Amino acid sequence: MKDKFITALAEALEMEDNEIKMEDTFRDYDTYDSLSELSILAMLDSDFGIELEMNEYNTYLTVGDLYKRVSSSK
Template sequence: MEKELFEQLEDILELDPGTVALTDAFRDYDNWDSMANLSVIAMLDDSFGVHIASQDFKNLVTVGDLAEEVKKRMA
């Protein structure tokens, strides 16, 4: 699941493969903007069947936080 999440984030943010790490604060990526925010939320719903409300999404800081939230909601 993490590998697919990383690949999807790299695609949305137009990053080189292998760029994303669990400890990265995803909002600190150069290409992060409001469109990326919406794209990630939509990708989580489409690819993983996980809906995270905007308010809950704001509380996530790192890629690891995002991965853990997805895992928790998939269970």
């Protein structure tokens, strides 16, 4: 589950799996912008069946925050 999430997030951000750490603030990644944000939203929807409103999404700051949301919905 965790590996699947990291791989999917890395793909959305055009990064390598090993560049992503749970404690990272994902908006600080160099490749994070309004376009990759859409890729993350699409990834959450298609890979994990999670439809997030932006005001909820905006409360998640770290990779770990996002993973917690993904893993708790299963």
